[in-house]
Amino acid sequence: MQSTALNVPPSPSPINPIKAICKKIVRWYFSTLDLENPRVAHRICQLIPAQCPFERDIVFFGHELFHIPPMCKLNPAYDEFVELRFKALVFLADECGEDVTQYC
Structure with missing residues (x-):
């Protein structure tokens, strides 16, 4: 590790610009997507869970041992x-x- 006269560590390497551009495109696509088909909207509600499926409380004989946070x-x-x-x-x-309580 090289240091300057002020003992400031070098800056980390920049993010891959291609990855950054791809992330921006995906985010833009999702944010501008308009739904016009109820069948597609139902499918989206079925595929994307309302809560994180990985979050859990590990319980043993009625006592919580630990909590797995949402990933x-x-x-x-x-x-x-x-x-x-x-x-x-x-x-x-x-x-x-339509009644959407089935997806909540």
Whole structure:
């Protein structure tokens, strides 16, 4: 590790620009996606869970041993998936007049 006269460590390597561009494109696509088909909206609500499926409380004989935190926040596209699911729920409830409590 090289240091300068001020003992400042070198900056970490920059993020791969191709990955950054791909992430921006995927995020833009999900944020601009408009739902017009109830069948697609139902499928989105079925595929994207309402809560993180990995979060668990490990219980042994009625005593909680430990808690596994939600891992979904580690997914870089998590917020976009949640937004897409919300759009699908709103579309089904407002535009189609359907009851969406089965997906909550």
